[in-house]
Amino acid sequence: MVTGIDCSKDYFDISVLKNHKVVFEGRFNNGLTGFKALLVHVLGSHITMEATGPYYFQLARFLYENGQKVSVVNPLVVKRFSQMQLSRTKTDKKDALMIARFTAMTNPKEWAPPSEEILSIRNLETYIEGLKHRKGMLYNQLHAFQAAATLSEELQEEIKMELGSYERRILDKEKQIEALINKTYGELSQNLRSIPGIGPRSVSLLIILTDGFKMFESYKKVISYFGLAPRIYQSGTSVSGKNHICKMGMGPIRKVLYMAATSAIRYNDACRELYGRLRGKGKPHKVALIAAVNKLIKQAFAIAKTGTVYQVQIS
Known part of the structure; x- marks a missing residue:
């Protein structure tokens, strides 16, 4: 028995196949109540879902912790499989069915959640990317004001202070990441750093x-x-x-x-x-x-x- 799950922010659709025939289809709330309601329909099944942003993770971890066989696959792999099947219909229900068929034919590798340390580092990395994006927007705004020669000295100093704040926060989070990596993957980090051309940032991303x-x-x-x-x-x-x-x-x-x-x-x-x-x-x-x-x-x-x-x- 195999199960395909198509996740979105508020709900997920499932399609359960047995001997290549649909034996159950349904839609559940993407939260703990939905997870528990789903479980009775998929016990003993090989369950597959796509890595769709953050929406799949809690469900995948819930199923894993309840002893189910779970796979998480790249959406592009399923898309190519769908194209090979000459499928042109695009709905959540059909997507779940296609994922179930993909599971039956390919038996994808089982998934296990990353360690808590890796999750912490990934969250810090995502936060840093947000800080860099906001810092870049502010820098571009400052440059536009300066080019137009309309910026008061007072506002310019305030913007520069805010830019400095972003830089300090980014540096602080990068140090936190480095400390976590050294604590958990110290030997691996040092070994990777021995490769000519590989620096701290490369090592960090490769590991996490x-x-x-x-x-x-x-x-x-x-x-x-x-x-x-x-x-x-x-x-x-x-x-x-x-x-x-x-x-x-x-x-x-x-x-x-x-x-x-x-x-x-x-x-x-x-x-x-x-x-x-x-x-x-x-x-x-x-x-x-x-x-x-x-x-x-x-x-x-x-x-x-x-x-x-x-x-x-x-x-």
Whole structure:
């Protein structure tokens, strides 16, 4: 028996299949009362839901803590499965059914909630991103006032004080993250820092987004998760386009890793050799840089799994 769940902010739809036939469909409140009402219908089932923002997490954790087999999958994976099934209907009820069919055909990996430390760090990271966004908006406002020469000295000082406050709060939260990582993943953090090109920010994001690399069995899955897997548009000999990366991962980690790779192609032997070889073959800078990013991920994955530090090796 398999169950597909489509979550939204206020409710979730479920579809239960047994021997590929629908045996139950329903809609429940996305809260504790709905969770408890759901449980009787899905006992012993393999339950799958999409990682839709924050709306799935409490339900996934509730089911996990009640001993159920739970999987949480990337929405894009289910979307592609739906396209392969030639499905054109888009409703919450149909989405739940499609997720159930996806579960029956692919048997996705079981999910377990991240540690409390990882959840705390992720919350701090999200808060920092909000602070940076608000600081950026305020800085742009200050720049516009200055360009128009309409800003009083009094208001300018007040805005600068507020910008300073944002900077101090961001620095304070970054120190909290560093302390939490050192406490929980101290050895892993130091080992990852031994990779030329990898800095504190890269280490932080790599650890919290992979739960210390425990979420993945191969570096290729990490690459796909971050949205850095190459995707080639080609059909026979008649259709051919540029290579792209499949952006099904997260923007912030990609930006940080691009910066790390820019440093790595100068100081990391393997990344420098790979980047130079691809550029020598006429590949664009961005293509070669993404290859260097993926090389860094491969190195980080190997170090995390073996518990060793970086070893100089050209490959």
